[in-house]
Amino acid sequence: MADVPKPMIELRGVTKRFGSFTAVNQVSLTVKTGEFITLLGPSGCGKTTLLRLLAGFEMPDEGTVLLDGEDVSHVPPYRRSVNQVFQSYALFPHMTVQENVGFGLRMQQVAPAELAARVADVLRMVSLEEMAGRYPHQLSGGQRQRVAIARAIVPRPKVLLLDEPLSALDAKLRHGMQLELKRLQRKLGLTFVFVTHDQEEALTMSDRIAVINQGRIEQLGDATEIYHRPRTAFAADFIGQANLLESTIVGRNGTTAKIRLASGLELVIASGELPAAATKALVSVRPEKIHIGRSPAIAENIFQARIEEEIFQGATDRLTLITDQGTRLHALVANESATQEAFHEGDRVYCSLHLDDLVIVQAE
Amino acid sequence: MLAPMVLWLLLFVVVPGAILFVYSFCERDEIGGVVFTFTWTNYQRVFDPVYLRIFGRSIGYAAVTTVICAVVGYPVAYYMARAGESLRNKLLLLVMVPFWTSFLIRTYAWITILKQEGLLNSLVKAADLGIGPFDLLYTPAAVVIGLVYAYLPFMILPIYGSAEKLDNSLIEAAYDLGAGPMRAFSAVIVPLTMPGIAAGTLLVFVPAIGMFAITDLMGGAKVPMIGNVIQNQFLLARNWPFGAALGVVFMLMFVVTYVILQRRGSRPA
Numbered sequence: 100m101a102d103v104p105k106p107m108i109e110l111r112g113v114t115k116r117f118g119s120f121t122a123v124n125q126v127s128l129t130v131k132t133g134e135f136i137t138l139l140g141p142s143g144c145g146k147t148t149l150l151r152l153l154a155g156f157e158m159p160d161e162g163t164v165l166l167d168g169e170d171v172s173h174v175p176p177y178r179r180s181v182n183q184v185f186q187s188y189a190l191f192p193h194m195t196v197q198e199n200v201g202f203g204l205r206m207q208q209v210a211p212a213e214l215a216a217r218v219a220d221v222l223r224m225v226s227l228e229e230m231a232g233r234y235p236h237q238l239s240g241g242q243r244q245r246v247a248i249a250r251a252i253v254p255r256p257k258v259l260l261l262d263e264p265l266s267a268l269d270a271k272l273r274h275g276m277q278l279e280l281k282r283l284q285r286k287l288g289l290t291f292v293f294v295t296h297d298q299e300e301a302l303t304m305s306d307r308i309a310v311i312n313q314g315r316i317e318q319l320g321d322a323t324e325i326y327h328r329p330r331t332a333f334a335a336d337f338i339g340q341a342n343l344l345e346s347t348i349v350g351r352n353g354t355t356a357k358i359r360l361a362s363g364l365e366l367v368i369a370s371g372e373l374p375a376a377a378t379k380a381l382v383s384v385r386p387e388k389i390h391i392g393r394s395p396a397i398a399e400n401i402f403q404a405r406i407e408e409e410i411f412q413g414a415t416d417r418l419t420l421i422t423d424q425g426t427r428l429h430a431l432v433a434n435e436s437a438t439q440e441a442f443h444e445g446d447r448v449y450c451s452l453h454l455d456d457l458v459i460v461q462a463e
Numbered sequence: 464m465l466a467p468m469v470l471w472l473l474l475f476v477v478v479p480g481a482i483l484f485v486y487s488f489c490e491r492d493e494i495g496g497v498v499f500t501f502t503w504t505n506y507q508r509v510f511d512p513v514y515l516r517i518f519g520r521s522i523g524y525a526a527v528t529t530v531i532c533a534v535v536g537y538p539v540a541y542y543m544a545r546a547g548e549s550l551r552n553k554l555l556l557l558v559m560v561p562f563w564t565s566f567l568i569r570t571y572a573w574i575t576i577l578k579q580e581g582l583l584n585s586l587v588k589a590a591d592l593g594i595g596p597f598d599l600l601y602t603p604a605a606v607v608i609g610l611v612y613a614y615l616p617f618m619i620l621p622i623y624g625s626a627e628k629l630d631n632s633l634i635e636a637a638y639d640l641g642a643g644p645m646r647a648f649s650a651v652i653v654p655l656t657m658p659g660i661a662a663g664t665l666l667v668f669v670p671a672i673g674m675f676a677i678t679d680l681m682g683g684a685k686v687p688m689i690g691n692v693i694q695n696q697f698l699l700a701r702n703w704p705f706g707a708a709l710g711v712v713f714m715l716m717f718v719v720t721y722v723i724l725q726r727r728g729s730r731p732a
Contacts, residue, residue, distance in 0.1 A: 155638075155639075156638075156639075175643075176639050177640075177641050177642055183635075183639050185632050185635070185636060187630070189633050191633060202637070203640035203641055206640055250640070251639075251640075254640065254641065
């Protein structure tokens with residue numbers, strides 16, 4: 100028999116309602132052992148409820164939650180081998196760093212000598228050995244964050260849940276912690292379920308991303324798949340920026356199809372994922388996929404446009420284009436060098452689009 | 464801004480305290496007047512075993528009252544703090560209602576409930592359980608019931624105050640790390656609501672020591688408490704200097720209790 104990795108988490112048709120509001124709606128999801136999965140979505144989308152269902156703070160109204168093959172749907176949080184890093188860290192204010200980190204082991208009645216050794220180990224891992232005797236209020240935000248992580252990993256849970264753990268940190272610290280968390284996860288080989296509304300964070304850290312909207316998983320895939328091949332308008336719009344173009348299908352030719360936008364601009368797209376009966380399509384185009392030049396390129400989907408607005412962003416320039424037909428598009432170009440001929444407001448430019456970069460997110 | 468406060472404290476706290484302090488070193492003449500001399504005799508009398516026993520008994524009753532108030536009041540306060548806002552406000556109102564009722568009416572209501580032919584004994588009789596009637600009124604139990612009833616809100620409100628501030632994610636964190644409800648309660652919830660428990664203890668224990676009306680009315684004046692003794696010295700025995708000395712000792716006990724609890728309450732939290 101091939102050694103198929105057992106799923107660590109399995110959700111089967113899980114539904115959770117609060118009164119008449121359905122927070123989680125028929126969600127099924129399988130997470131492999133050692134995987135870093137991110138639940139990504141706007142606030143109120145149900146991602147936090149999903150996490151709370153895994154932690155045991157909520158019990159599902161329908162469906163089953165399996166942890167390492169065991170049905171834990173109605174098992175209370177203190178009997179689940181799952182630990183959480185809370186958004187507010189939830190460090191016990193009346194305990195020192197050492198006592199906070201040792202709490203889980205004390206609850207497991209680990210012998211004092213072993214407890215002290217394991218706490219010291221994990222404090223070394225998060226570089227907080229010198230803070231062992233401090234109280235949480237004597238620590239900086241970043242240090243508290245690390246205590247919260249240390250406290251959650253020291254009991255050696257099967258799954259670590261992280262509820263927007265980086266949202267309270269400033270940008271620089273956050274980037275550092277993203278990499279540190281990722282490294283920690285690889286080192287421990289621990290299954291991470293990470294909740295965030297920050298798409299960049301999700302793309303940076305995750306093995307797989309579940310895009311969540313209105314209590315459902317809109318799309319599940321790795322970062323490149325989610326970014327380059329969004330399956331729904333919501334996913335395209337929520338992750339990164341997207342030009343969402345409504346179009347009618349005006350012709351088909353083997354593996355391609357011709358679409359016409361409301362303005363009359365006609366473009367060619369790959370028709371592989373277009374249903375045969377579809378007459379309309381919603382197409383997503385990432386701003387950086389629009390190629391801009393002074394002269395027409397030898398490429399597909401060439402059209403002319405005027406630069407309506409230019410916003411300098413340092414490494415990139417954000418442009419708003421109006422095509423001759425009148426479609427407004429957002430584009431992103433690299434600022435390669437200051438001396439190079441740059442684009443400015445009012446300039447007329449040639450644009451081109453590779454047909455693979457026109458992604459159908461909806462068709463009817 | 465500060466001046467009216469200082470004036471108020473001066474008039475109603477410092478001056479009466481100073482008068483009491485001065486009187487406690489004076490002597491009494493035959494008709495109950497105060498003779499201004501300097502003597503330690505009043506304090507020597509305070510430490511007479513008779514009065515020490517009364518002090519001890521008062522402290523004992525107050526301690527029992529405080530413990531019962533804490534045990535009964537904690538779940539009420541905690542439940543109130545965790546309840547939804549509309550229910551919480553209704554429950555708070557219920558806790559406050561006795562404050563707005565005359566003290567005498569409340570105490571006589573208890574007398575009516577506890578006396579030989581009272582409500583409780585009538586109910587027991589009607590239930591025909593073959594027990595009772597109970598002699599409840601004018602017993603130590605009646606005194607404790609009266610004290611608990613009078614001081615319970617002073618325990619509930621401070622605990623409610625600190626339980627309401629308790630961040631729910633701390634309780635969840637305790638559960639998450641493997642603490643069952645009992646462990647979460649003893650290791651996280653109680654330590655974090657300790658300031659409320661300490662404040663409630665202070666507000667119940669200290670006044671309960673000095674309470675005299677309830678011990679008179681519900682205890683039948685059979686066992687004197689320190690409050691009764693002080694009251695008698697001023698009103699019946701007309702020995703103001705001795706009453707003042709008892710009062711000063713009593714006040715010192717307040718201060719010592721307060722300082723101890725304050726120290727405990729201000730540990731890193």
